[in-house]
Amino acid sequence: MSVYDARQSSKLGEATSSRAQSLRKASPLEVEQDLVGIEKKVNSLKELLLDGEEQLSVVFVVGMGGVGKTTLVKKLYNGEDIRLHFNYFDWVSVSQNYSIIEILRGMISKAVGSPEGLQIMSEQRLKEVLYTHLRTRRYLIVLDDIWDFQAWDSLREALPDVNNDNRVLITTRNRDLAKMVDRSTIHYLEPLPENESWELFCEKVFVKNNEKCPQYLADISNGIGDRCGGLPLARLRIYKDSIGMAESA
Incomplete structure (x- = not known):
């Protein structure tokens, strides 16, 4: 971090001590739920x-x-x-390293408990x-974080297509x-x-505390934008880290 960035982070820490505490205490789900523009995206998916x-x-x-x-799909x-x-829901985390047998066991356990010989x-x-x-349900199943076709192809055989x-x-x-x-x-x-990333930052750190986001923080926001390429969760984590570093300085 440059001397300039360090000074700006210090200003940020002096101005937002209580805000930093509340932001750090928030659970990941609380932090993620209100991402900028998420309602519009949820509605688009809902229509599908x-x-x-x-x-x-x-x-x-x-x-x-x-x-x-994942944040978007959770909200939907x-x-x-x-x-x-x-009338039936299941959320299945797949990831890069998966076992189809373990996934199927987990899905069955949720659906019917643990049948004998599972x-x-x-x-x-x-x-x-x-x-x-x-086959008798109208189901919505989420397969979160699939990496390859084989995972889907294996699970597809267990999912009925019965015009329901x-x-x-x-x-x-x-x-x-x-x-x-x-x-x-x-x-x-x-x-x-x-501009939406900046809005996200201001909303998370200032708006919920009925305060105005000071313009001098724009320089910090731009620097963070260069580091995380517009990824909203990465931005929130970096903002939290920046505030924490400033407080401890």
């Missing part, structure tokens, strides 16, 4: 899920790490309209058990993956523009 198509369809939310894919997943429309069932048997349970308006929502960094899946729609999530 509630489009009236009876066949199983897949909606991809595609974007680089830290852009807010917990929305009232979604909860009223579907731990010794073959992958094919696990798929059959899950399929049987889901079922939906699968997938978050991924892999644009090519989304293009390989039949009957899918792709929603690209791009990094925030600079």
